[in-house]
Amino acid sequence: MVVALICGGGNGAHVAAGIGSSQPGVEARVLSLYSDEAERWNNAMKHNDFTTTIVVKGKDPIVLKTRPSMVSKDPGEVTPDVDLIIFMVPAFAHEQYLKALKPFIRPGMVLVGCPGQAGFEFAVWGILGEKAKQVSVMSYDSLPWACRLTQFGSAAEVLGTKNSLAGAVQKGSTPPKEDPTSMMQKVLGPSPELVTRGHLLGISLMGVNAYVHPAILYGQWSQWDGKPLDAPPLFYNGLGRSGAQALSQLSDEVMATAKAITAVRDDINLTNVEHIFDWYLHSYPNDIVDKTDLYTSIRSNGAYTGLTHPCVKTAEGKYTPDFGHRYLMEDLPFGLVVLRGVASVAGVPTPTMDKVITWAQGHMGKEYLKDGQLSGKDVSDSRSPQKYGFTTLESVLGE
Numbered sequence: 187m188v189v190a191l192i193c194g195g196g197n198g199a200h201v202a203a204g205i206g207s208s209q210p211g212v213e214a215r216v217l218s219l220y221s222d223e224a225e226r227w228n229n230a231m232k233h234n235d236f237t238t239t240i241v242v243k244g245k246d247p248i249v250l251k252t253r254p255s256m257v258s259k260d261p262g263e264v265t266p267d268v269d270l271i272i273f274m275v276p277a278f279a280h281e282q283y284l285k286a287l288k289p290f291i292r293p294g295m296v297l298v299g300c301p302g303q304a305g306f307e308f309a310v311w312g313i314l315g316e317k318a319k320q321v322s323v324m325s326y327d328s329l330p331w332a333c334r335l336t337q338f339g340s341a342a343e344v345l346g347t348k349n350s351l352a353g354a355v356q357k358g359s360t361p362p363k364e365d366p367t368s369m370m371q372k373v374l375g376p377s378p379e380l381v382t383r384g385h386l387l388g389i390s391l392m393g394v395n396a397y398v399h400p401a402i403l404y405g406q407w408s409q410w411d412g413k414p415l416d417a418p419p420l421f422y423n424g425l426g427r428s429g430a431q432a433l434s435q436l437s438d439e440v441m442a443t444a445k446a447i448t449a450v451r452d453d454i455n456l457t458n459v460e461h462i463f464d465w466y467l468h469s470y471p472n473d474i475v476d477k478t479d480l481y482t483s484i485r486s487n488g489a490y491t492g493l494t495h496p497c498v499k500t501a502e503g504k505y506t507p508d509f510g511h512r513y514l515m516e517d518l519p520f521g522l523v524v525l526r527g528v529a530s531v532a533g534v535p536t537p538t539m540d541k542v543i544t545w546a547q548g549h550m551g552k553e554y555l556k557d558g559q560l561s562g563k564d565v566s567d568s569r570s571p572q573k574y575g576f577t578t579l580e581s582v583l584g585e
């Protein structure tokens with residue numbers, strides 16, 4: 187029996203609870219620390235079925251009716267016998283869960299960021315301290331599904347299941363009950379296929395929202411004349427040349443970081459790190475119409491049809507950019523700033539990261555970079571390695 191604790195109360199957590207509890211040999215529990223979610227979830231299950239509907243192209247949907255064995259706000263209640271703790275919340279919530287779970291973390295447990303996003307491992311090591319050495323840490327680059335919850339605590343829908351999910355694991359000094367990947371695969375069922383390889387840092391560096399979102403915003407708005415627009419511009423399909431160039435250069439700096447690290451440490455496997463153009467080509471094999479270059483690939487990616495820039499509607503019914511959106515407020519502190527921190531430890535120059543961060547932090551009212559260094563007052567609210575005092579390559583690698 188694999189006992190999995192799913193952390194969260196949103197779309198992914200609902201689906202993981204439904205799918206996990208339907209797998210043979212798996213017990214799925216839920217921990218939600220947020221507001222009164224656990225109470226609401228339990229109340230909803232008292233009066234309704236817990237239904238997970240999986241949409242399958244060209245076939246009838248699969249409807250699961252299994253439910254998590256426990257839903258709680260109390261980490262002490264749900265952690266006994268747990269083998270796997272799966273963090274299925276936006277990255278900004280990881281810290282809160284790690285702090286609450288810390289007293290209940292036991293040697294041999296496996297902690298999974300799904301998605302981990304840039305710096306999941308730094309948060310685990312930084313918050314758990316000595317305890318972190320005895321647990322295994324895994325991170326995957328996305329959620330296994332495109333999904334949404336349709337009725338809180340009782341119904342969720344999987345709109346699409348990924349074919350495969352890339353991740354990495356760092357095993358702790360106390361071995362887990364079973365191989366971490368096979369336990370996680372048991373919880374998810376056969377799809378997506380988990381491809382766990384290389385160092386955790388490779389997954390952090392490939393948390394692509396960290397550079398895709400800020401680069402596209404930078405391209406669109408850094409030269410904006412301040413005049414409200416008639417309609418929100420298309421986000422991906424409306425990408426301009428300058429945004430594509432910024433994105434490509436950010437990706438170059440990420441790759442240079444990986445290269446600098448493997449140049450001094452050939453035992454570190456960062457083969458997961460690739461250029462964003464290559465990432466697009468294999469992530470969207472059937473959606474991109476014009477694969478000429480990064481610019482054409484994003485502009486012609488059918489998976490992005492209709493997605494627009496986050497905007498605020500003015501009293502006159504026009505639109506201005508929403509710089510309070512998660513594309514900056516999360517993808518800087520839990521994304522680009524983390525990567526800037528890793529590049530700094532690796533000694534890699536980052537002129538494009540600095541240009542984009544400097545522009546973005548001005549609109550966010552934050553300060554990460556100060557005088558060209560990651561020493562601004564808001565670094566402590568990011569999860570850059572520097573926040574946790576990881577300023578050597580060994581510490582960034584978890585050694």
Ligand code: NAI
Nearest residue numbers: 194195196197198199220274275276277279329331332333
């Ligand atoms: P979600 O948006 O449904 O998460 C909301 C949940 O986060 C809430 O129910 C609550 O449990 C927690 N939360 C929200 N605000 C909080 C706060 N202030 N403090 C503590 N907890 C708080 O997230 P979802 O959709 O499950 O996605 C999880 C991650 O996976 C996100 O990073 C998302 O970007 C990513 N993702 C989601 C996909 C999807 O189809 N839903 C697809 C691919 C990636």
